[in-house]
Amino acid sequence: MELRLYNNLHRRLEAFEPADPARVTMYLCGPTVYNYVHIGNARGPVVFDVLARLLRRRHPKLVYARNITDVDDKINAAAQEQGVPITTITDKFTAIYREDMDRLGVIRQDVEPHATEHMPQMIAMIEKLIASGHAYAADGHVLFSIASYPDYGKLSRRPMDEMVAGARVEVAPYKRDAGDFVLWKPSPPELPGWDSPWGVGRPGWHIECSAMAEAHLGETIDIHAGGNDLLFPHHENEVAQSTCAHGGKVFARFWVHNGMLDMGGTKMSKSLGNVSVLHELLAEYPPEALRYALLTAHYRQPLDWSDGLVEQSIRTLDRLYGTLRDLADVPAAAGAIPESVEAALCDDLNTPMVLAELARLAGETRKAESPEEKRRLKSELLSAAASLGLLQQDPAAWFARGGDADEDGRIQALIDERVAAKKNRDFARADAIRDELAAQGIVLEDTAQGVRWVRRRT
Known part of the structure; x- marks a missing residue:
């Protein structure tokens, strides 16, 4: 069965085949650990957890990386405000993030690179870019020269003037071009810094992911995933610096982006103050209901988040777990994923169709009469749910609600x-x-x- 994914690099559905079936690689941009994440930040990890499960059924040698950004100006600001080292902030919120993802049923990725542990790789990549004429040092900074890369803007398909405006670039006299972006910047004594050929400083955000992806997955990766809010400038800049550092090699063969969560038709954003904190939601609702809710819309489409959506997800899971509870004496376990479910997932991760299949299978299971039919349908229901990471607990535990x-x-x-x-x-x-x-x-x-x-x- 052919797996097709929407590749944002070419703006079309494409058949996915790994460059090396013996080692399939996928990278997901992870959190900046300075505070609790909101529920919108959980959509990517849940959606791409489903993709990772699918890929592992087809290619057992998947190497899946999701990074931790543990050096950033927001982290610095939080640490200064509290008068503590940045590690006090980053260690706390990294641990909370891991726990929250575990509770959502997100399987731990194979690799979790931390930015602070990859300074030598970042510095080496920047040195390559300078040596090849794609970057330059100026006034203690190192910047990528967008004029040196003719394909800049190809991923996001934005004209240059729109990209410069959209990046909210800093106007600085040391820049050759207003759109040039920072690879390295100086750190004053009160901020964290690392020794480099350009003085004590810290990396720009974009170079972190490029260096970590190269270190763990190679110069060309199969799939790069993330929210569509990262398409520009973050992913555009990743493409530019990685391609140029690797002598023109393709950085990522597939770019797969999830849509944003809305609240009342407005994008959920910390800057707008309309966020629902994931950690708080996990204390208020069953975690599995949050996971179910995040899968109710196709991953590329916006998802309107509300208490009503979560309550409906709880009621739906009540019915599904109720079916399993009523058939507790029927011996059955998850097995092969039903063909209809696998086909839906291979069609660009059509999770709404899979959820519809769960409802259909539960209905047929409740109406089944012969023991053989009950066993078969219960097994199919469990298998279909497992493809989405659902119905993984005992019905009694679900109904007890903790x-x-x-x-x-x-x-x-x-x-x-x-x-x-x-x-x-x-x-x-x-x-x-x-x-x-x-x-x-x-x-x-x-x-x-x-x-x-x-x-x-x-």
Whole structure:
């Protein structure tokens, strides 16, 4: 089955085949660890986790890298404000980010390069660019000369005047061209700095990813992923400096970008103040519901984020886990991904179609009559869900919503008392127990299989 991905380099769907099937490479731009990330920052890791799972089924030797940007002016500002070293900031928020991604079911990438650990590689790449005439040193800075690279702007397809305006470039007398971007800049004593041929300083943002990708994946990588807000200037500048540093070699064969999250039709952005912090959402909602919600729209399209979307995702997962709970006595496990699901994912990661397949399979599973049909359909449902990283927990754990064992036992004791009261036709007591549990956010459902309960968010 052919895998097709939308390649932003050529603005079209293209069949994906790795340059070397024995070593497939993918790079995703990771977080700048100076604060908590918002839910929009989680869309890329979740979407490209699905892609990584798909690639590994086809090419087991995938090498997937997602970096940590742990040197940046925003980090410096946070450290100065708190009067602490930058590592106090970066260590804290790197650990939180990893934990948050784990809770979202994002499988750890193969490589997690940190910018601060790659200064020699960045300096070496900058030296290559200077030696080949693509960069120049001026007033303690080193800048990339966009005039030296005729294909500058090819990835983002922007005219030069628009690119210069869009980059919000600093007007500086040491620049040869207003669009030239910083590869290295001097650090005053109060800021972190590293020794270099151009004095004590720190790297520009763009050179970090180029150097880390080269160090771990090679001069040409198969897939470079990220949010479409990074298309310009970050990815455009990565292409320019990497191509020139590598003697004209293609930097990334496929550029795959996810769309942004909106809130009420407006792009979610820290600068606009309309963000939902991921760490807080994970404390408020089941993490799997957030993952489900992030996959409800095609990854290249905007996704309108709201509490209603998450609540709907919870209700949908209630139905899916309810199906598995009702069939708890049917022996079945995830196996081969159903062909319809694999075909949808191979069609540019069509996750909405896969979610529709989950609903269809759950419906058929509930209606199945023979033991053989129940086993087959339950296995297909589990396998289809696994392709998206869903339905990975026991139904009882899902419906408990993180409650502890003692609390669950207390709830079950009340439910058992209610069942006994109904049996003894003490309906007043049965209703009182239902009301007592409802006041605690516990919703009961009487079914042919017994009483089901779920802890609702209050």
